[in-house]
Amino acid sequence: MKLSQYYAPTLKEDPAEAEVVSHKLLMRAGMIRKLTSGIYNYLPLGLRALNKVAAIVREEMNRAGAMEILMPTVQPADLWRETGRWDYYGKELLRFNDRHGRDYCLGPTHEEVITDLVRGEIRSYKQLPVNLYQIQNKFRDEIRPRFGLMRGREFLMKDAYSFDKDDEGAEKSYWNMFEAYKKAFSRIGLRFKPVQADSGAIGGDFSHEFMVLAETGEDTIASCKSCDFAANLEKAKVITPETTCRCDDEIPALEDIATPGKHTVEEVCEFLGVEPRKLVKTLLYIVDGNPVAALVRGDRELNDVKLRNLIGGNEIDFADEATVKKLTGAPVGFAGPHSLDKDVPIYADAELCHDTDWIAGGNKADTHVKHLSLGRDCTIEKFADLRMIEETDLCPECGQAIEFTKGIEVGHVFKLGTKYSESMDAKFLDENGKEKLLAMGCYGIGVSRIVASAIEQNHDDNGCIFPPTIAPYEVAVISLGGKDQAVNDKAEELYNQLISLGVDAALDDRKDRPGVKFAEADLVGYPMQLVLGGKGLKNGVIECKNRKTGEKSELPLDTFAEAFQQWRKQVWADWNLKM
RNA sequence: CGGGAUGUGGCUCAGUUUGGUAGAGCGCUGCGUUCGGGACGCAGAGAUCGAGUGUUCAAAUCACUCCAUCCCGACCA
Numbered sequence: 226m227k228l229s230q231y232y233a234p235t236l237k238e239d240p241a242e243a244e245v246v247s248h249k250l251l252m253r254a255g256m257i258r259k260l261t262s263g264i265y266n267y268l269p270l271g272l273r274a275l276n277k278v279a280a281i282v283r284e285e286m287n288r289a290g291a292m293e294i295l296m297p298t299v300q301p302a303d304l305w306r307e308t309g310r311w312d313y314y315g316k317e318l319l320r321f322n323d324r325h326g327r328d329y330c331l332g333p334t335h336e337e338v339i340t341d342l343v344r345g346e347i348r349s350y351k352q353l354p355v356n357l358y359q360i361q362n363k364f365r366d367e368i369r370p371r372f373g374l375m376r377g378r379e380f381l382m383k384d385a386y387s388f389d390k391d392d393e394g395a396e397k398s399y400w401n402m403f404e405a406y407k408k409a410f411s412r413i414g415l416r417f418k419p420v421q422a423d424s425g426a427i428g429g430d431f432s433h434e435f436m437v438l439a440e441t442g443e444d445t446i447a448s449c450k451s452c453d454f455a456a457n458l459e460k461a462k463v464i465t466p467e468t469t470c471r472c473d474d475e476i477p478a479l480e481d482i483a484t485p486g487k488h489t490v491e492e493v494c495e496f497l498g499v500e501p502r503k504l505v506k507t508l509l510y511i512v513d514g515n516p517v518a519a520l521v522r523g524d525r526e527l528n529d530v531k532l533r534n535l536i537g538g539n540e541i542d543f544a545d546e547a548t549v550k551k552l553t554g555a556p557v558g559f560a561g562p563h564s565l566d567k568d569v570p571i572y573a574d575a576e577l578c579h580d581t582d583w584i585a586g587g588n589k590a591d592t593h594v595k596h597l598s599l600g601r602d603c604t605i606e607k608f609a610d611l612r613m614i615e616e617t618d619l620c621p622e623c624g625q626a627i628e629f630t631k632g633i634e635v636g637h638v639f640k641l642g643t644k645y646s647e648s649m650d651a652k653f654l655d656e657n658g659k660e661k662l663l664a665m666g667c668y669g670i671g672v673s674r675i676v677a678s679a680i681e682q683n684h685d686d687n688g689c690i691f692p693p694t695i696a697p698y699e700v701a702v703i704s705l706g707g708k709d710q711a712v713n714d715k716a717e718e719l720y721n722q723l724i725s726l727g728v729d730a731a732l733d734d735r736k737d738r739p740g741v742k743f744a745e746a747d748l749v750g751y752p753m754q755l756v757l758g759g760k761g762l763k764n765g766v767i768e769c770k771n772r773k774t775g776e777k778s779e780l781p782l783d784t785f786a787e788a789f790q791q792w793r794k795q796v797w798a799d800w801n802l803k804m
Numbered sequence: 805c806g807g808g809a810u811g812u813g814g815c816u817c818a819g820u821u822u823g824g825u826a827g828a829g830c831g832c833u834g835c836g837u838u839c840g841g842g843a844c845g846c847a848g849a850g851a852u853c854g855a856g857u858g859u860u861c862a863a864a865u866c867a868c869u870c871c872a873u874c875c876c877g878a879c880c881a
Binding site for chain 1: 805810814815816817830831838839840841842843872873874875876877878879880881
């Protein structure tokens, strides 16, 4: 590629719309341009990086035995109605009609289509297992797209679906994908971590997310400093130390206390002069249309995913003001567990049975109660792990200290079970001639998001620092010849030589001043830069710079090919990558 | 959807308070000088001031409506 003829419009200043580094640099380096909110054009450089990521993912998928297919972006509503997700999926699903008024949507994921594709075709256990994948644009009408490629509405994704004859096989497929993901992300050059995750709306038995470790990550990971444990915050179990249950301790009778205008835990504590840990926080939720109360200690956060999973619900939301008033008889801020509407089941965090004599809301305006006993004064449906893990908590697996880090989710693997095969009636005959449901798994990788997260993880003040495996071009040959044709000719010769060696090389043969070329090479983030000037040519050397380490040295021109390969090996080694 | 902000040459922004000739820097074109870390001089091109309606002799500027974008929140296989 010759830069003099290339389309890569760079920007000197950060675009106003960009907030995070990857977005700013992707724009500045001329790799992407926004079309509209959350939807981007890929320019030549950006597309090349994207394609390189896709190529690595494809190779690892193929190597793992998956087979590539391509499904449509437009999907008929009927399939989504079969699984119930037409109603359930919500506004994220972009729906529209064709000229006949039939309902369609843009595919945010393809469980329905793939299941439809294989049902009827897979009739025998002898055809199993099968793993099919595609690399295709997805569309999700995100409530709030942001951060450029990190959370777009249209984005490139690799999604794979496995079909097995039984649970054991499905689990094998799952771990097979898990390993393939580790290989792919390692090859790309990312620092990442697989973490336990909630399987969310897609359902299923268990699931892992692959997180790229970066400050700008939208997710928080709790990981153990001593063992392998790592989990998304919403998934992380909290182990409550075993102590005696104190719910039935003898304590004074329940008593009202006036707390005029004190709604929050903080206000109540300050007003009464007590520690938040002596309060019971009562939270009212609506789960699939039914009211539910959840109790956590005053100084804790409720983890609503845990609550939802405990109840086995789908949709969970805070109760609105009117509902709270109806259930408690009081305005928001005074809910308590002792005199709630009888139809509201109460779930309490496990920690709460280890103390008593609580302060809680009074279910009356401007009133709280003291001397509350959960055993005596209320009916608790169940004590369970309901709270959010905190950094001071101990590892749920080994009991050692944990830490919180930020991560970007670039991959997610799910063991689905028979959720979709059941609703879509995808069956086969097993060894005994018995009809059985296909055991499924699904596995996603955010290809475009990887490009952004690679930049989040690897950049400096001057621009991107691409890992050599996914850089748009691995090497930039920068000619500083100007009017000195001998230098320009030699630079072009070296560039051609690199190409014949099978290296993705770019030649900066533009008429610009050296400073401009250096600045842009750093901005785009070619992992290797080769700079040829008049002096170098005279001395028979070309200068080389490792973008990652900043290290500069010289390569002899007479044994260039050999010297280059050696240097290249070193650069890859600095990335911890194998060629 | 709730809260906040912004919309002025391709880009970054000033001008709006107090209505009166549409600006700067970067980028772009031409000429010249310069040429190892985003050069300099001279001369140029380039704008329905987000859209509509209204107030006014006069609107980028005031009022109303709408649209778009960004940030915070809820949401998120």
